Amino acid sequence: MEQRCPFALDTTGRDIHGEAAALREQGPATRVELPGGVVAWSLNSHDVIRKVLTDPRVTKSARSHWPAFVNGEIPPDWELISWVAMDNMVTAYGKNHVRLRKLVGKAFTPRRTAAFRPRVEELTKQLLDALETAGPDEVVDLRERFAYPLPARLVADLIGMEEEARAKTAKVIDAMVDTTVTPEQAQAVLAGWRGAMADLIADKRREPGEDITSDLVAARDEDGTALSEEELADTIFAILGAGSETTINFFDNAITALLSDPTQLELIRSGRATWDDVIDETLRVESPLAHLPLRYAAEDIELDGVTIPKGDPILVNYSAVGRDPELHPDSPGTFDLTRPDKAHLSFGVGPHYCLGAGIARLVATTGLSQLFERFPDLSLAVDTGELQPLPTFIMNGHRSLPVRLTAPVPAAAG
Template sequence: MAATRTLSKFWMLTNEFTQNPYPVLEHVRRESPVRELAFPDGSRAWVVTRYDDAKAALADPRLSRDIHVHYRLMERRTGCPMAPPPEEANHLANQEPPRHTPLRRAISFAFTPRRAEALRPRVEEIADRLLDDLAGDAPADLITGYADPLPVITIAELMGVPADRWTDFLRWSAALRTYSPTDPSGRLQSTIRELSDYMAELIACKEREPGEDLLSALIHADPERRLTSTEILSTGFALMTGGNDTTASLVGGVLAALLTHPAERQRLLAEPGRWTASMDELIRYVSPISNALQRVTTEPVELGGVTIPADEVVVICVMSTNRDTDQFPDRPDDLDLDRPKPAHLSFGHGIHYCSGAHLAKVITEVSARRLFERFPEARLAVDPARLEYEQNVVVRPLKALPVLMRGPGH
């Protein structure tokens, strides 16, 4: 995109941006790295696009993730009484200190890298079962058949959900992703009630009969790490919504990247020990998170030479920071498995760094490795230019990823 092009006030909300955001973001980083974004309802946000500014913003306590701060701002802007539902209001992603601190401690205790690694063999089994269903001569959609269900089933199992309820979790996850609070059908509210009722029932079951799962670990933690029932329920919601969507977006993006970079794919297959070491560069390149969860300024904050007033929404554009030449000076638009220290911000920074980062990496690594080990000749069934992304403020998922699983002549 030419540097002289004038962007619309809705620049981040256009389909042109959704499908190919990087030329626009390069222009914005250069010309106005902290830039206003207008929304159709008349509100605005400030978008932070440079790596150093974003990293500072993610660690700045004046930029609040407290969901009550957000709802109070929306209440003032709309003039309508608003309160966050308890399912959203009581997990650590939507809290700030002092309440965030014990929540973080509890989740870190239960959501350890060791627990995530222990799931690796089970993730491989789930991946293989899904791949069994996709094997054949006709093109298979790796989004609906693989990238979407793999995180849902894995997280459901992590929480101790019985296998006979996984189809419900797939349905709930799809509905939570599809419907908005303003949808007149009421499907979102109905889904939240169904999931909330089931999670409450599951928590009660784990209280009586604990197992080797995350919910049991949270429920039966030591007193100093113990959460309330509402906090455990809210944590389950966070995993089923943000955890699923971000990991599904990551899996789909990494699969697409390796399908369009055959030399890198062949290198990983020839050197299996490189899979884990290559994940951060793949995640940086794919940028499955478009923007970090929105912040609200509690007082004026200066970022990138711009003073943002109090009570303003701030959007930290992660996919821009992951290709900032100041942080990644050597060909940031290329996938380079030898890139030294690809310190991306896809999992955040500071106290809100994603607790599930290690599990997301495990799921993504297993998904790609098992696909290409089993189907080394897998290839896109369409021109890469025809791949489309869904418009979403937080994640950047592919709409579909049609793939021929076998090479010619099979």
């Protein structure tokens, strides 16, 4: 195997897709350098990623399968510590993963998704009503005013978190996905979300409600073998983070794509394309996740002639999947609702497939359809090249999304 110097990932996320293309050129699996000098493997092709996501020899448990973490070589203030220190369904392996997923899966049944629809419609209407107060020439940050609060508040409702606590926790989640944080900030992030979850759990023990946290607290208190206290806190946080951040960036990317190409938006308005087409094509060409940390090789794994040694950490490069020319040879970087094959892996595949995919599709369809119905003249207020990416190689989105809700008022002649 040819040994190259590890490719240093850009912590500022300035060019997610350019970086993914450069990594793909180095091979389907290539070594990359993370903050703190930690070296991992980036997986960059659809076929290899799909194999790894379904391979039982690949684990997400640092405490069981990452020797550097187990032996204390990864410091407690490592910049990505929150992604590996969790003990929950996301990071569990084998029987533990099955046990935790079964518990959490009860909260994401089709019946519960259907029952959640009225709340999705209600909150969408509230946010759009608030947007209508904007003046005809006012530039509005649609990420801050719509793309962010809609999924964030809905997921907070699912776990029974009050708005004040949600707003505080949102700042912690924002810092967690920021790959430019300092070690000191990374430690504060870990302490911040664990403290917030402890407070929420204590509240639900005092006053249970009709929410996921109350259900999991009941399961924990009725049978301590079902869920440890740490697993309980970390699982609730995983639901909050995964359910909000990815959907926020999905909205951001979908709205940007539709406003950047009026011919694509017209396909929706004419009925020649559906909102499901928008969802899948956005997830294909602009996965809300870029590089997701971390998985680990439980055994030596050979991938297209490259051997990933047992114990090495792995990053899945989701931003590379849908744009892989081997999967989509026809203009893979172009947003095209008429594309017959919109294959992507943004919801994952295999044992870690997203439990909330059904709710995410409901929120996406409701939010987008009502937004474009309420504001048919919606337009970007800047060129797409002026949109600033988030400071991260983990997520794919923009710092802000400036738009005008109505057509500009013509200047008076004179």
